[in-house]
Amino acid sequence: MNTVLYEALRARRVTRNMTPEPVDSSHLDLVVQAARYAPNAGNRRLQTIVPVADQRMLQLLRQVSPGMVARPMAAVVICIDTARAVDFGFDPHAPGLFIDVGTAAATMLLAAQAVGLASCPVTSFSRAAVARLLALGPGQDPRLIICLGHAAADQPPAMDASHQPAHA
């Protein structure tokens, strides 16, 4: 058993309070690169990964993202490349496209843990507003934002600490 890997995934937490300590650009790069190693259907890679390190843009992103409680010092936006998906014959709402967003996100969350960064995935944001702020092309559909930073000592309580994963 790879106890180091298991401990990394066990210790990862959703971090909703981050310090102003900057995120090292090399660490952000490692998190982004990790998406390449995520399992992806047919290795088609129909997701676009957009790193955000500009502090003004991060502040604006937060203002159109009701689910972004943390004030991240960096972020990664995972988009579905709907134009390429259609070229492959996909319906833009095909579930597989969203599953691959999830695998990319999970892999990058673990990569963040590996380089010592706190993280928080966010799906509650205005996709239209985020696309405008980031000047995304018409085929790019932002679906998930990973907030990155360093965890503050005090964290808000979990949404529901009593919840445990269901077993079949």
Added chain:
Amino acid sequence: MAEEGAGRQLLSEAAAVEVLAYLVTAARTQIDEAAEYAPLRLMTAAQKLADSISADASAPVRALIAAIATMPVTAVPRSDRDAYVARVDEICVAAADCLLAVNPPDSPL
């Protein structure tokens, strides 16, 4: 000491736009979110507004802001709905008290 009264301006344009942006984007995200997030989003909007006006607020408004701040940012009406409702009711009472204080009986309509 902040000047008392209901007619003072407490909010900068930038802070107002932040609250506006939050409200309209939350209206959109709520379409796809769990229903339990509706009060969470409204309370977060209230906390954003409270944070923006706290520096220059009068004493009654500061009391309301303090009441709003008691709500954890992740609280939703899930596992202990009654406690959540009681907490929101307390904040609503604080809002009523604040309204009475900043709109005294002799104030112009």
